[in-house]
Amino acid sequence: MSALAGAALAASSLDLLQYSPPGWGANLLRGLMNSIIIAFGAFGLGSLIGVAGAFGKLYGGPVTRDLLAIYTTVVRAVPELVLILILYYAVTDSVNRLLIGFGFDRIQISGLAAGIAVLGVVQGAYATEVLRGAILSVPAGQIEAARAMGMPPALLARRITLPLMLSAALPGLANLWLIATKDTALLAVVGFGELTQETRQAAGTTKAYFTFFMAAGALYLVLSIGSGWIFARLERWARRGQRGVRG
Amino acid sequence: MTTAATDPQPAPPRPEAIRIEGLQKSFGTLNVLKGITLTAREGDVVAVIGGSGSGKSTMLRCINFLETPSSGRITIGGEPVAMRADGSPADRRQIERLRQSLGMVFQQFNLWSHKTILENLIEVPVHVLRVPKAQAVARAERLLARVGLAEKAGTYPAFLSGGQQQRAAIARALCMEPRAMLFDEPTSALDPELVGEVLAVIRDLAAEGRTMILVTHEMKFAREVASHVVYLHNGRVEEEGPPEAVFGAPRSDRLKQFLKSVG
Ligand SMILES: Nc1ncnc2c1ncn2[C@@H]1O[C@H](COP(=O)(O)OP(=O)(O)OP(=O)(O)O)[C@@H](O)[C@H]1O
Numbered sequence: 001m002s003a004l005a006g007a008a009l010a011a012s013s014l015d016l017l018q019y020s021p022p023g024w025g026a027n028l029l030r031g032l033m034n035s036i037i038i039a040f041g042a043f044g045l046g047s048l049i050g051v052a053g054a055f056g057k058l059y060g061g062p063v064t065r066d067l068l069a070i071y072t073t074v075v076r077a078v079p080e081l082v083l084i085l086i087l088y089y090a091v092t093d094s095v096n097r098l099l100i101g102f103g104f105d106r107i108q109i110s111g112l113a114a115g116i117a118v119l120g121v122v123q124g125a126y127a128t129e130v131l132r133g134a135i136l137s138v139p140a141g142q143i144e145a146a147r148a149m150g151m152p153p154a155l156l157a158r159r160i161t162l163p164l165m166l167s168a169a170l171p172g173l174a175n176l177w178l179i180a181t182k183d184t185a186l187l188a189v190v191g192f193g194e195l196t197q198e199t200r201q202a203a204g205t206t207k208a209y210f211t212f213f214m215a216a217g218a219l220y221l222v223l224s225i226g227s228g229w230i231f232a233r234l235e236r237w238a239r240r241g242q243r244g245v246r247g
Numbered sequence: 248m249t250t251a252a253t254d255p256q257p258a259p260p261r262p263e264a265i266r267i268e269g270l271q272k273s274f275g276t277l278n279v280l281k282g283i284t285l286t287a288r289e290g291d292v293v294a295v296i297g298g299s300g301s302g303k304s305t306m307l308r309c310i311n312f313l314e315t316p317s318s319g320r321i322t323i324g325g326e327p328v329a330m331r332a333d334g335s336p337a338d339r340r341q342i343e344r345l346r347q348s349l350g351m352v353f354q355q356f357n358l359w360s361h362k363t364i365l366e367n368l369i370e371v372p373v374h375v376l377r378v379p380k381a382q383a384v385a386r387a388e389r390l391l392a393r394v395g396l397a398e399k400a401g402t403y404p405a406f407l408s409g410g411q412q413q414r415a416a417i418a419r420a421l422c423m424e425p426r427a428m429l430f431d432e433p434t435s436a437l438d439p440e441l442v443g444e445v446l447a448v449i450r451d452l453a454a455e456g457r458t459m460i461l462v463t464h465e466m467k468f469a470r471e472v473a474s475h476v477v478y479l480h481n482g483r484v485e486e487e488g489p490p491e492a493v494f495g496a497p498r499s500d501r502l503k504q505f506l507k508s509v510g
Pocket residue numbers: 274277279297298299300301302303304305306
């Protein structure tokens with residue numbers, strides 16, 4: 001172990017970042033991949049929760065609205081790190097208690113599934129508010145026109161309300177996506193091998209802290225610039241049919 | 248049918264398209280409609296006139312349940328709308344089906360801004376009425392040509408003038424092949440120079456015998472196209488009759504005053 005560390009210390013930064021050993025590039029990229037998968041899953045789950053939550057808050061009965069208010073208030077009030085610890089350990093624990101109670105063996109919940117579920121629930125609370133605001137921005141007359149033509153509610157939501165609110169929702173959703181990519185770093189506390197966790201391991205082993213954390217920072221930056229480009233294109237598409245503020 | 252020319256008997260009355268009986272509507276404590284009864288037979292052009300706040304829009308919106316009546320009965324094409332005791336529709340599917348048979352045209356056009364004009368026209372025929380797409384497109388193109396918008400099929404609504412948007416909205420309603428049309432002040436949001444082109448389209452529809460209920464402030468036009476005129480005042484039908492009578496020889500003082508005030 002110490003021999004390996006000594007060798008690594010002697011090597012230049014670039015050698016350390018090489019894809020195959022003694023470089024740690026493969027580990028970093030695997031971490032990045034895991035981060036992206038979790039962020040993608042959490043963002044997707046969060047958006048689904050957000051759509052349901054927004055429609056529930058706007059059109060649901062009093063009980064639905066109260067439950068959703070509790071959900072968005074609590075999740076947005078408690079620090080995400082605390083939520084992750086609560087949800088991860090509490091959920092793992094209670095699932096296992098339940099399993100043992102029914103006479104099954106305990107299971108190891110996959111870090112990936114737990115990460116997506118936990119971050120998705122957090123994202124869902126914010127997405128509910130982003131989408132609720134976006135739905136309110138849709139001109140009421142256009143929804144009424146669809147109703148007046150006999151469109152059933154689910155079809156109306158899918159074909160009229162959702163596409164119309166998208167241009168107003170995308171800037172907020174783009175923020176949530178970036179937050180999702182960075183929140184994956186919080187999963188390091190439950191030992192999940194995402195980018196920050198892999199970076200810490202590489203840095204701790206080689207003592208090349210500066211090199212590895214700079215490399216991780218650069219990877220997060222590339223991810224954010226790439227997604228910025230994709231969201232800009234999405235937004236342009238969602239704005240089709242609108243007359244621009246600038247010609 | 249072939250004997251009609253030689254048969255001296257009067258034709259049987261045309262079937263009823265829309266019948267409203269004792270329609271009442273309150274918003275909270277505000278009593279907006281106080282018992283309206285009105286029948287539009289097939290081919291009728293019923294013009295509804297009246298001062299601002301008299302309940303014209305509310306009445307029209309109750310016909311397709313965009314507003315929930317407080318009480319009364321509504322019958323569309325001989326089919327009574329199933330209502331609960333509080334006036335709310337008892338059967339959502341029935342409401343949707345009846346709405347598909349009533350083409351509503353709004354003051355503010357309300358075209359869907361994320362769809363081209365052609366997409367606006369075929370949206371409900373294709374996705375709700377399940378008309379094959381090619382057939383819906385052919386029908387839409389025919390209707391756009393008819394309202395003078397053939398070359399705007401691929402344009403988004405925001406890039407059309409108000410008059411063009413309203414003509415497209417009329418074509419969108421027609422594309423569902425409705426039993427009757429409901430117009431709520433279709434020209435009130437338009438610049439004066441654009442009113443004529445929209446009225447020309449409505450005149451054309453009236454001439455081909457389309458059933459319609461038309462809420463309007465255009466008295467000259469109402470007199471010209473209507474087969475029956477209804478004057479609403481304060482949520483009641485104050486006076487009604489053929490246009491020559493209502494405009495030419497108004498009986499009530501209120502109607503006389505109203506006609507004077509609108510010129
Ligand atoms: N959703 C609503 N909530 C409360 N009051 C309403 C609502 N809609 C209409 N009203 C009231 O009902 C009355 C009749 O309104 P309505 O829109 O039917 O009048 P109108 O005859 O169409 O008038 P206008 O010529 O100005 O369009 C008005 O006093 C209006 O303020």
